[in-house]
Amino acid sequence: MAKITYVEFNGTEHVVDVKPGLTVMEGAVKNNVPGIDADCGGACACATCHVYVDPAWTEKTGTPSPMEESMLDFAEAVEPNSRLSCQIKVTEELGGLLVRMPESQH
Amino acid sequence: MANKDGRILILGAGHAGGTAAALLRQQGWTGPVTLLGDEPVAPYQRPPLSKAWLKGEADADSLALRPESFYPEHQIELRLNERAERISRGAGGGEVQLGSGESLAYDRLILATGSRARRITLPGMDLEGVLELRTAADADRLKAALQPGARLAVVGGGYIGLEAAASARALGAEAVVIELQPRLLSRVAHEALATFVHDYHRARGVAFELAAGVDGLEGEGGRVCAVRLADGRRIACDAALIGVGAVPNQELAEAAGLACDAGVVVDLAARTSDPCIHAIGDCTRRPLPLYGCMGRLESVPNALEQAKQAAADLCGTKPPTPETPWFWSDQFDLKLQIAGLPLDAVRTVVRGEPATARFAVFHLNAHDQVQAVEAINAAPEFMAGRQFIGSRRPVHPGMLRDISVSMKEVAA
Numbered sequence: 001m002a003k004i005t006y007v008e009f010n011g012t013e014h015v016v017d018v019k020p021g022l023t024v025m026e027g028a029v030k031n032n033v034p035g036i037d038a039d040c041g042g043a044c045a046c047a048t049c050h051v052y053v054d055p056a057w058t059e060k061t062g063t064p065s066p067m068e069e070s071m072l073d074f075a076e077a078v079e080p081n082s083r084l085s086c087q088i089k090v091t092e093e094l095g096g097l098l099v100r101m102p103e104s105q106h
Numbered sequence: 107m108a109n110k111d112g113r114i115l116i117l118g119a120g121h122a123g124g125t126a127a128a129l130l131r132q133q134g135w136t137g138p139v140t141l142l143g144d145e146p147v148a149p150y151q152r153p154p155l156s157k158a159w160l161k162g163e164a165d166a167d168s169l170a171l172r173p174e175s176f177y178p179e180h181q182i183e184l185r186l187n188e189r190a191e192r193i194s195r196g197a198g199g200g201e202v203q204l205g206s207g208e209s210l211a212y213d214r215l216i217l218a219t220g221s222r223a224r225r226i227t228l229p230g231m232d233l234e235g236v237l238e239l240r241t242a243a244d245a246d247r248l249k250a251a252l253q254p255g256a257r258l259a260v261v262g263g264g265y266i267g268l269e270a271a272a273s274a275r276a277l278g279a280e281a282v283v284i285e286l287q288p289r290l291l292s293r294v295a296h297e298a299l300a301t302f303v304h305d306y307h308r309a310r311g312v313a314f315e316l317a318a319g320v321d322g323l324e325g326e327g328g329r330v331c332a333v334r335l336a337d338g339r340r341i342a343c344d345a346a347l348i349g350v351g352a353v354p355n356q357e358l359a360e361a362a363g364l365a366c367d368a369g370v371v372v373d374l375a376a377r378t379s380d381p382c383i384h385a386i387g388d389c390t391r392r393p394l395p396l397y398g399c400m401g402r403l404e405s406v407p408n409a410l411e412q413a414k415q416a417a418a419d420l421c422g423t424k425p426p427t428p429e430t431p432w433f434w435s436d437q438f439d440l441k442l443q444i445a446g447l448p449l450d451a452v453r454t455v456v457r458g459e460p461a462t463a464r465f466a467v468f469h470l471n472a473h474d475q476v477q478a479v480e481a482i483n484a485a486p487e488f489m490a491g492r493q494f495i496g497s498r499r500p501v502h503p504g505m506l507r508d509i510s511v512s513m514k515e516v517a518a
Contacts, residue, residue: 026168029171029172030170030171030172030173030176031176032128032131032132032172032176032180034132037410039406039407040153040406040407040434041151041153041154041406043153043434043436043441044441045434045441045443046407046434047489067441067485070485070486070489071485071489073486073489073513073514074486074489074490074492074493074513074517075489104427106426106427106429
């Protein structure tokens with residue numbers, strides 16, 4: 001299990017254990033963490049699972065694929081550390097990861 | 107309802123119902139929440155049933171919306187394998203009679219009964235191997251039929267049928283798609299997209315019979331062995347998938363006297379004509395504010411949006427931002443993303459070359475406002491198109507058509 005901290009836009013923190021192999025998005029949805037909508041269920045088709053990866057973790061979470069990048073290009077309030085959480089696979093190495101959520105996914 | 111301690115009963119444990127239950131807890135509903143479903147499994151995602159799941163790329167665990175433990179942890183009573191038979195409405199609440207004879211009282215009721223595959227009356231529909239695709243159980247039967255070399259006949263050239271045909275090919279089965287109209291996706295997509303999808307499938311071994319009526323299904327020993335076309339030809343098959351649209355499950359609502367019109371009629375807070383009853387998802391006919399009309403949207407994004415509307419209305423929290431309708435489809439390595447509805451469109455702009463397998467069709471109205479976008483492997487076009495639709499800002503058709511102008515520049 002990898003401990004992941006999700007921080008809502010209003011500052012509320014949710015610390016949950018996520019099974020390696022799931023995505024950061026699935027870790028939120030399956031634990032009822034609000035703020036990640038994931039309309040498409042992880043198909044990289046909607047950009048409603050947008051998160052900001054804590055700068056300390058951007059290296060470990062890797063870089064977005066061209067598909068993810070073009071989805072992010074048109075998402076709201078995008079920052080250099082923006083990612084679609086359905087595209088980040090959880091591994092043991094990501095234990096301790098912290099992601100923040102935007103004000104809205106739409 | 108100002109207080110959040112009433113009894114909520116949700117009929118239908120699909121994507122809409124399951125999401126509504128979770129959102130009610132997220133938004134502070136403290137009263138009992140019961141989620142009733144007639145399938146044997148907890149809420150799961152249906153879209154992968156014709157795609158990743160069918161191809162064996164996703165397992166049952168990943169289909170589940172949430173783990174089984176989620177429901178008891180959040181005091182959601184999940185009752186599976188139960189069917190609601192009748193709604194008895196009263197003032198300030200009512201009760202629902204179940205197939206088992208039991209009655210469940212509610213203060214607030216959420217109808218999330220979904221839709222079912224449209225059935226056609228044809229000889230041979232009751233043969234073994236004649237399948238539809240709505241539920242995980244349907245998908246199990248289809249998957250079992252898709253052995254390498256098996257022949258699948260698909261009746262209906264819509265999204266479900268095409269996704270199943272693509273998955274069948276990926277599994278090494280043969281697939282023939284039979285469509286009554288002279289082209290695919292006739293009700294739902296532009297001709298340029300339909301032609302492209304047709305050619306793409308053909309190049310990957312899917313056969314087509316267009317403008318072909320079906321007279322019936324033929325069997326051998328009780329099992330389907332062929333689809334008989336109106337012109338007398340027989341398409342031999344080992345299984346036949348019927349995918350000719352969906353109809354809303356509105357019978358319970360109708361019998362209870364709720365306003366229905368090919369779907370349970372709701373407003374933008376998902377309220378039905380009874381103040382104690384909301385309805386969400388595929389079973390509803392809802393306002394489409396961007397288009398000034400009512401419509402039925404069969405999609406996960408719609409199920410989620412209406413679940414949010416109902417939860418916000420019940421909990422007295424901020425209503426969700428209105429969304430532009432959209433959905434997606436995966437076929438082979440194609441990603442189709444479609445937003446909006448081409449209701450008042452007077453012309454289309456095709457951006458990109460279909461031959462490159464990366465293009466988009468924009469539907470514009472008389473004021474050059476984008477009404478809908480259909481994108482194939484074209485995420486920027488889809489994302490920008492969805493924004494154009496929502497903002498109603500007119501676009502410049504010439505810029506839109508010119509692929510040397512990026513979508514960011516078109517949007518600027």
